[in-house]
Amino acid sequence: QVQLVESGGGLVQAGGSLRLACVVTGTIFSIKTMGWYRQAPGEQRELVASITRRGVTNYADSVKGRFTISRDNAKNTVYLQMNSLKPEDTAVYYCNEVPVYFRWGQGTQVTVSS
Secondary structure, three states: OOEEEEEOOEEEEOOOOEEEEEEEEOOOHHHOOEEEEEEOOOOOOEEEEEEOOOOOEEEOOOOOOOEEEEEEHHHOEEEEEEOOOOHHHOEEEEEEEOOOOOOOOOOEEEEEEO
16 A cells, blocks of 8 residues: 655745655655645645656746755655745645555645745
């Protein structure tokens, strides 16, 4: 059974940074294209960053230049480094395969105060 466990969220002031991590178990992580998604209150979940098994990355326009996705296949972990955070980045952040395939994890809350 695949499990996704996200961590690293918290409360930060605008302009600050956070690093999220997602440990994936129960699947062959190294061959998957993985992504970070987020869902703000009252809004649909959106994909903000993805990384292929070869390390090719892609970002939503809203986070380009501020967020960096990376992966460590030896640790079955995908990361999201978030810099220059804005209040509009406030959301619950999740990881999953791209396109979505696994059952969602619990996510990690990111709150950016102005």
